[in-house]
Amino acid sequence: RVPGGSSGGSASAVAARLSPAATGTDTGGSIRQPSSFCGITGLKPTYGRVSRYGMVAFASSLDQGGPMTQTAEDAALIMNIIAGFDEHDSTSTEKPTDNYTEKLNNSIKGLKIGLPKQYFDENLDNNVAEAIENGLKELEKLGAKCVDVELPHTELSIPAYYVVAPAECSSNLSRYDGVRFGHRCKEPKDLSDLYCRSRQEGFGKEVKRRIMTGTYVLSAGYYDAYYIKAQKIRQIISNDFQNVFKNVDIIAGPTTTGVAFKLNEKLNDPISMYLSDLYTVSVNLAGLPAISVPSGFINQLPVGMQLIGNYFQESLLMNVAHQYQKVTDWHQKIPQAYE
Known part of the structure; x- marks a missing residue:
């Protein structure tokens, strides 16, 4: 089975107990999806909360680093170290950080949780739905209240993301030409041959597909039709979240x-593979924080429940996740494949 991506190596190492914690980079779900697939806890912080300095840039307006751990408590400990302003990252925010372990044991009685119908x-998958519903019942036992909400443009998040992200990818990865960064081909005939063969040999099929898509949507005649339209949809999706957060504290789902x-x-x-990101990419488009916590198994394969918060609400998300993990043991179980 796949460990998920793109931070699948980090997730599988933590799940196999080879490491107590790891970091990952989440552009469209790359911390949360592998965390779900591998049965660990993975936090994608608010955009700009954790410095990206030193990371390979994929999509600069979406990328965000975060912790991947066995428990929400461990994630809070890591966040206390990595969160904060960094002058080397132009997107880093100067907003003061929380003490992320301080509120872990707060009661969640009265917490209002929104459940998007979408x-x-x-x-x-029906079995995943059942596992998530069982997890939500545990949160209700702790005093939380679940209410139905609407995120009406969820279905547009995938097409919008797969215009914005490849466009930025095309730009960011252009520096990997064999001159200073990335793979360098052997015995190039000239500079053009160096560029072409280095990139041809160094990038895999999926990366090439995204670069080509990004170059296309940024080209003359298609920029307004695709890229600008995708950015408008991005704002609409962000507005949807803010409308929901007027009435609930967090959002929950698979x-x-x-x-x-x-x-x-x-x-x-690849389209089918992209659709597995349906519940994660909208969070990146909006720049919100979200955490995936283990919430069951289906045929020995882990299921993750996602909790989404408003901007800079990482403390609340880890508080809810920690309270959930105090009354469940999914985060302590090792998938059969790792035993």
């Missing part, structure tokens, strides 16, 4: 549409 539709799929199962169907 997260529990026909795209969601992290992914299903459990980890078989290795190479979707290699020839």
Whole structure:
């Protein structure tokens, strides 16, 4: 089975107990999806909360680093170290950080949790839906109240993301030309050959696909039709979240549409693979924080529940996740494949 991506190595190492913690980079779900697939806790902080200095840039307006751990408590400990302003990152925020371990044991009695109808539709595997519903019942036992909410433009998040992210990817990865960064081909005939063969040899099929898509949507004649339109949709999606947060404290739902799929199962169907990010990419488009917590197993494969907060509400998310993990033991169980 795949460990998820792109931070699948970090997730599988923590899940296999090879490391107590790791960091990942989340552009469209790359901390939360592998955390769900591998049965660990993964936090994507608010955009700008954690410095990206030193990371390979994929999509600069979406990328955000965060902790991947066995528990929410461990995630809070890591956040106390990595969160904060960094002058080396132009997107880093100067907003003061919390003491993320200080509020872990706060009661969640009276907490209002929004359940988007669009997260529990026909795209969601029935067994995953059942696991998430059982997890929500545990939160209700702790005093939280669940209410139905609407995120009406959720279905537009995938097409918008796969215009914005490849466009920025095309720009960011242009520096990997074999001159200073990245793979360098052997015995180039000239500068043009160095560029072409270094990139041809160094990038895989999926990266090439995204670079080509990004170059296309940024080209003359298509910029307004695709890129500008995607940015407008991005703002609409962000507004949807803010409308919901007027009435609820956090949003909850599945992290992914299903459990980890078989290795190479979707290699020839990238669209199907992209759709597994349906519940994660909108969070990045809006720049919000979200955490995936283990919430059950289906045929020995982990299921993750996603909790989404408003801007800079990482403390609240880890508080809720910690309280949940005090009354459940999914985060302590090791997937059969790792035993």
